[in-house]
Amino acid sequence: MSARDAILAEIRKNRPAGEHPLPAVPRFTPLVGDDLVAEFGERLKRMGGRIAEPGADDVFAGVRERLDGAKVVASAVPELAGNRDLEAVARPRDVDDVDVAVVRAVFGIAETGSVLFTEGQLIVNAVAYLAQHLVVLLDPADILPNVQAAYLRPEFGQAAYAVLHTGPSATADIEGVLIHGAQGVRSLTVVLQPRANA
Amino acid sequence: MSEELHPREREGVVNPAVRAPDDASERGQDGRRLDHAEGTSKPIQAPAQREPQPRGAKIRGDRPIDQGEAAERFLAAPLHAAAHDERLWDLRRKRDTAAHGIPEWEELRELASQIKQHTLANLDTYLEQFEAAAKANGVHVHWAKDGADHNRIVLGILRDHGARTLVKSKSMLTEECGFRHFMEGEGVEIIETDLGERIQQLDNEEPSHVVVPAAHKTRFDVAEVFARTLGTDPDNDDAHYLAESQRETTRPYILNADAGLTGCNFAVAETGTVVTCTNEGNADLSGNVPKLQIHSIGIEKLIPRVEHLGVFLRILARSALGSPITQYTSHFRGPRAGTEMHYVLVDNGRAARLGMEEFWTSLKCIRCGACMNTCPVYRRSGGLSYGATYAGPIGLIIDPTFNKRKYSTLPFSSTMNGSCTNVCPVKINIHEQIFAWRKVLAEEHQIPMLKQGMMKAAGAVLSRPAAYRAAIGAADSALKVLPRFAVYNPLNTWGKKREMPDAPRQSFHAWYRENRMKDGAK
Amino acid sequence: MRIGLFVPCYVDAFEPEVGIATLELLERFGLEVEYPYDQTCCGQPMTNTGCHQEAAATEALFVRNFSGFDYVVAPSGSCVHQVREHLTAIPQTDEVRKVRASTYELVEFLHDVLKVEALPWARFPHKVAYHANCNALRGIGHARPSELNLPYFSKPLNLLQKVEGVELVNLARPDECCGFGGTFSVFEPAVSAKMGYDKVADQKRAGAEYVVSADSSCLMHQKGCAERLGLPLKYIHIAQVLNGAAA
Numbered sequence: 001m002s003a004r005d006a007i008l009a010e011i012r013k014n015r016p017a018g019e020h021p022l023p024a025v026p027r028f029t030p031l032v033g034d035d036l037v038a039e040f041g042e043r044l045k046r047m048g049g050r051i052a053e054p055g056a057d058d059v060f061a062g063v064r065e066r067l068d069g070a071k072v073v074a075s076a077v078p079e080l081a082g083n084r085d086l087e088a089v090a091r092p093r094d095v096d097d098v099d100v101a102v103v104r105a106v107f108g109i110a111e112t113g114s115v116l117f118t119e120g121q122l123i124v125n126a127v128a129y130l131a132q133h134l135v136v137l138l139d140p141a142d143i144l145p146n147v148q149a150a151y152l153r154p155e156f157g158q159a160a161y162a163v164l165h166t167g168p169s170a171t172a173d174i175e176g177v178l179i180h181g182a183q184g185v186r187s188l189t190v191v192l193q194p195r196a197n198a
Numbered sequence: 199m200s201e202e203l204h205p206r207e208r209e210g211v212v213n214p215a216v217r218a219p220d221d222a223s224e225r226g227q228d229g230r231r232l233d234h235a236e237g238t239s240k241p242i243q244a245p246a247q248r249e250p251q252p253r254g255a256k257i258r259g260d261r262p263i264d265q266g267e268a269a270e271r272f273l274a275a276p277l278h279a280a281a282h283d284e285r286l287w288d289l290r291r292k293r294d295t296a297a298h299g300i301p302e303w304e305e306l307r308e309l310a311s312q313i314k315q316h317t318l319a320n321l322d323t324y325l326e327q328f329e330a331a332a333k334a335n336g337v338h339v340h341w342a343k344d345g346a347d348h349n350r351i352v353l354g355i356l357r358d359h360g361a362r363t364l365v366k367s368k369s370m371l372t373e374e375c376g377f378r379h380f381m382e383g384e385g386v387e388i389i390e391t392d393l394g395e396r397i398q399q400l401d402n403e404e405p406s407h408v409v410v411p412a413a414h415k416t417r418f419d420v421a422e423v424f425a426r427t428l429g430t431d432p433d434n435d436d437a438h439y440l441a442e443s444q445r446e447t448t449r450p451y452i453l454n455a456d457a458g459l460t461g462c463n464f465a466v467a468e469t470g471t472v473v474t475c476t477n478e479g480n481a482d483l484s485g486n487v488p489k490l491q492i493h494s495i496g497i498e499k500l501i502p503r504v505e506h507l508g509v510f511l512r513i514l515a516r517s518a519l520g521s522p523i524t525q526y527t528s529h530f531r532g533p534r535a536g537t538e539m540h541y542v543l544v545d546n547g548r549a550a551r552l553g554m555e556e557f558w559t560s561l562k563c564i565r566c567g568a569c570m571n572t573c574p575v576y577r578r579s580g581g582l583s584y585g586a587t588y589a590g591p592i593g594l595i596i597d598p599t600f601n602k603r604k605y606s607t608l609p610f611s612s613t614m615n616g617s618c619t620n621v622c623p624v625k626i627n628i629h630e631q632i633f634a635w636r637k638v639l640a641e642e643h644q645i646p647m648l649k650q651g652m653m654k655a656a657g658a659v660l661s662r663p664a665a666y667r668a669a670i671g672a673a674d675s676a677l678k679v680l681p682r683f684a685v686y687n688p689l690n691t692w693g694k695k696r697e698m699p700d701a702p703r704q705s706f707h708a709w710y711r712e713n714r715m716k717d718g719a720k
Numbered sequence: 721m722r723i724g725l726f727v728p729c730y731v732d733a734f735e736p737e738v739g740i741a742t743l744e745l746l747e748r749f750g751l752e753v754e755y756p757y758d759q760t761c762c763g764q765p766m767t768n769t770g771c772h773q774e775a776a777a778t779e780a781l782f783v784r785n786f787s788g789f790d791y792v793v794a795p796s797g798s799c800v801h802q803v804r805e806h807l808t809a810i811p812q813t814d815e816v817r818k819v820r821a822s823t824y825e826l827v828e829f830l831h832d833v834l835k836v837e838a839l840p841w842a843r844f845p846h847k848v849a850y851h852a853n854c855n856a857l858r859g860i861g862h863a864r865p866s867e868l869n870l871p872y873f874s875k876p877l878n879l880l881q882k883v884e885g886v887e888l889v890n891l892a893r894p895d896e897c898c899g900f901g902g903t904f905s906v907f908e909p910a911v912s913a914k915m916g917y918d919k920v921a922d923q924k925r926a927g928a929e930y931v932v933s934a935d936s937s938c939l940m941h942q943k944g945c946a947e948r949l950g951l952p953l954k955y956i957h958i959a960q961v962l963n964g965a966a967a
Contacts, residue, residue: 002341003341003342003343003347003545004341006343007325007341007343007497007543007545007549008322008325008326010545010549010550010552010553011321011322011325011497011549011552012322013553014549014550014552014553014558015319015322015552016315016318016319016552016555016558017555018319020312020315020316020318020319020320021312021316022312022313022316022502023309023312023313023316025309025505025506025508025509026305028302029301031299031300043522045226045227045228045230046226046230046232046234047232047234047521047522047523047525048226048232048234048235048525049227050227051227092486092487093453093454093487096449096453111522112522112523113522114523114527119534125482125486125534126482126483126486126487128479128482129479129482129483129486130453130483130487147507147508147511147512147523148508148509148512149508150508151504151505151506151507151508151511152505152508156466156469156471156504156507156529156531157468157469157504159529159531160335160530160531160532160533160534161485161486161528161529161530161531161532161534162528162529162531163482163526163527163528163529164523164526164527164528165525165526166522166523166524166525166526166527167234167525168525169477169478169479169525169526170234170235170237170477170478170525171235171236171393171394171441171477171478172235172236172237172238172410173236173392173393173394173397173410173411173412173441174393174397174412174415174417174420174437174440174441175242175243175244175281175285175416175417175437176236176237176238176242176285176288177224177237177238177241177243177417177437177438178224178232178233178234178235178236178237178238179437179438179441179442181442181445182393182441182445182477182478182479182480183391183393183445183448183449183452183478183479183480183483184478184479184480184482184483184526185479265908266907266908266909266910266911269908269910269911270910270911273910273911273914279914283918287893294866294867297867297869298869300869301869303869304868304869304870572867574896574897574899574915575908575911575915578911578914578915578918579911609770610769610903610904610907610908611908611911612901612904613854613897613899613900613901613902613904613912613915614768614854614901615854615858615897615901616854616855616857616858616859616865617854617858617865617867617895617896617897619858620858620865620867620868621867633767633768633806635770636768636769636770637767637770637772638770639770640769640770640771640772641770641772641773645769645770645771649769650771650774653765653766653769653771653774653775654771654774656765656766656774657763657766657771657774657775657776657777657778658777660729660760660761660763660765660766660777660778660781661760661777661778661780661781662760663757663758663759663760663781666729666760666761670729670732670733694909694913695909695910695912695913695916695945695948696913696916696941696944696945696947696948697943697944697947697948698944699734699735699940699943699944700734702733702734702735702736702737704736705732705733705736706727706731706732706736706739706740707732707757708736709736709739709740710739710755710757711757714755715757
């Protein structure tokens with residue numbers, strides 16, 4: 001018998017007694033207030049992320065210093081050109097030298113301060129981790145109230161890869177001292193900028 | 199010996215030896231102190247004195263683990279013990295704050311429990327659904343009956359691709375399988391990419407905690423390990439320096455690895471998705487950089503639908519860390535263009551456990567570690583004292599399913615205070631299962647003969663009123679008879695660390711006869 | 721109403737005044753309290769060690785002693801928890817089930833059955849740290865444990881607040897186990913004692929003069945730890961405080 005069949009047979013033999021119906025999950029009232037943008041920003045900051053307001057004539061005013069100080073900028077958004085074409089990257093490891101990556105989030109979650117990306121936004125998935133810093137464009141209209149609402153979205157059943165980022169890479173494995181940039185990005189900054197054709 | 203008690207230095211600190219410098223790098227954009235990920239709610243640092251790290255339980259084949267002996271050595275290193283206790287208690291407190299901040303918290307626990315029980319009761323169906331969905335998504339699916347099977351399958355996949363190096367994120371399942379040691383023997387280089395797990399790998403130790411693998415180490419220990427293995431400055435014990443050193447030395451491995459492997463927090467049957475939760479983003483690096491990605495999945499990780507992630511994701515990080523979510527929640531569903539993706543579904547005793555009437559609900563566990571953080575015994579023993587893959591309360595009820603003799607002592611390393619059950623986000627009745635395990639082990643004679651003999655003797659006295667009254671007539675003989683104090687060598691064991699109770703003038707029985715029984719009967 | 725008094729073995733042997741206070745306190749409420757003289761133990765030492773067969777005769781004796789009562793009252797959350805949840809080594813006859821269901825811990829009996837409103841004889845002008853015995857707290861529901869997001873209540877504190885002069889102080893870790901744990905205190909003496917030391921240090925830092933609990937076993941362990949550390953803390957059972965002990 002194959003391992004598969006042996007495992008399934010043993011599971012069937014050992015099925016726990018009693019009824020174990022699948023419960024219906026109620027829609028819980030969001031923990032956040034009506035101002036989803038403010039709630040999102042507050043939660044994101046608590047998770048180590050940053051919020052940058054777009055300037056009057058420069059979407060990236062809040063992160064301009066970081067962009068100007070960067071040698072390699074990989075942009076996956078039309079709002080910024082960058083100098084590394086992600087579409088032309090042959091291997092994920094080739095984005096290791098990226099200083100700042102700029103991507104757009106599919107949506108945000110106010111309850112946690114999270115943003116969602118799929119392979120569609122990232123182009124090269126690894127750039128969201130190998131880059132030193134991540135700048136995220138998020139349309140304020142795309143902020144969902146809570147995690148429960150997020151998991152009703154279709155992306156999770158469609159994308160090959162979908163990931164919620166909540167602030168930057170972090171660790172506190174040594175004596176609980178919080179450090180950003182454990183293995184992935186050292187900072188994550190969200191710029192609240194409506195989609196170009198929204 | 200007298201423990202010196204300082205005035206309270208900080209609200210809520212029980213161990214005054216743990217002091218509190220501040221660290222400006224832990225502040226957020228608005229200047230407030232941050233405590234997300236495994237970060238502490240207030241600075242906790244072991245005092246700047248070096249103390250050799252206490253090591254874990256002595257492993258002698260199948261012989262029963264002496265957890266108490268290892269715990270005593272852990273406590274004999276007071277700086278480690280105090281820092282460990284404060285650190286994990288802080289996680290418990292952060293967890294309380296998070297749990298009390300959600301009105302539907304107890305309802306979420308109940309839902310999570312029911313969803314898990316439903317899935318386990320129909321696990322065959324959900325596994326088949328998961329497998330079919332995964333195959334449709336272009337994922338290769340393998341089934342492993344046990345740890346050795348898992349290791350052989352992964353080795354086969356690696357050999358097919360000529361892969362010699364593998365980066366991996368944290369996975370308790372691979373610890374169960376002895377994966378790293380096996381692969382080293384096969385000439386495959388394995389690099390752990392979680393900081394805590396990497397520290398443990400470099401120190402050739404098992405993880406001591408399912409969420410914070412190096413929680414038992416101080417920064418001095420880490421500095422020593424890194425100096426020895428990574429060539430860092432042995433005198434620099436700054437956590438930032440140490441973490442950065444690890445990042446810099448691990449990055450090349452990530453970039454050059456032939457394969458990446460992750461564990462799995464949740465496997466969604468309807469979509470064939472593997473979900474991982476990390477703070478470092480290392481599962482995403484393992485899954486997104488190498489050309490070959492492998493996900494090792496315990497078969498109990500299944501949940502029916504994506505919608506249910508909306509329940510589990512809300513309780514996992516809050517229970518584990520007191521954070522609303524981990525930094526990264528990653529959903530791997532299909533391979534990237536030009537790469538290969540494999541799932542290995544691993545049983546390793548789970549299907550058998552499903553048939554254990556009193557213990558099958560331990561399969562609901564989502565490995566949050568909350569029971570460990572709240573456990574007063576675990577906090578004062580260190581995770582390595584259990585000598586098993588799973589330490590703390592959940593370990594006490596899972597470990598004996600892997601090896602009844604070796605782990606026969608573990609269910610006794612508990613006061614059965616029940617806090618673990620109350621913090622469990624999937625409502626496993628952990629302390630009741632500890633109690634039930636003791637019964638099973640006694641019935642199968644897996645507890646020491648002497649212990650069982652003493653209980654038989656105690657039962658004989660306690661079921662004979664006259665013999666009992668004679669025995670407690672004097673406190674000295676009561677100490678010998680009452681099994682609470684009497685097993686083995688009562689006077690030494692109790693009196694070594696505590697003062698003896700005063701001997702009363704007379705027992706309650708004697709008082710009652712003298713004062714309330716008019717005829718002085720019997 | 722027939723009340724049977726159960727005085728657990730270690731109270732019988734080491735803390736007889738707790739048994740006396742329990743008896744006197746119940747009598748203050750005009751209750752006829754009987755003490756079955758042939759009682760010994762609830763069987764907990766054996767069952768907690770996994771040795772259920774070895775507990776069977778003791779359990780049977782317990783049931784024989786207490787089967788005639790409307791209520792069985794004991795000054796121990798731990799023993800009552802054993803009777804209610806774990807007295808299962810003998811066949812579960814109607815008689816056994818009735819005894820198990822009728823067994824109450826003193827605090828819950830006063831609070832839930834007698835619904836005590838006032839304790840006019842009781843005065844205890846001291847700073848008091850309350851120690852929640854784990855079986856009383858989480859096993860039989862004395863109070864809302866800190867882990868659960870449920871409405872707050874505490875039966876023992878409710879009663880203590882009716883005692884004139886009691887000033888309750890707050891522990892940093894209010895629900896943390898003190899490390900007694902029955903035979904655990906003997907089998908794992910190092911961890912048990914360390915938990916006890918941390919517990920009494922917490923009580924000291926909170927400014928307590930007295931530590932009050934509904935379980936003598938925890939108190940005995942803590943008292944031994946406090947004395948070893950040289951801490952001037954005093955330990956007293958809640959039955960004694962409610963009965964008007966002058967301390």
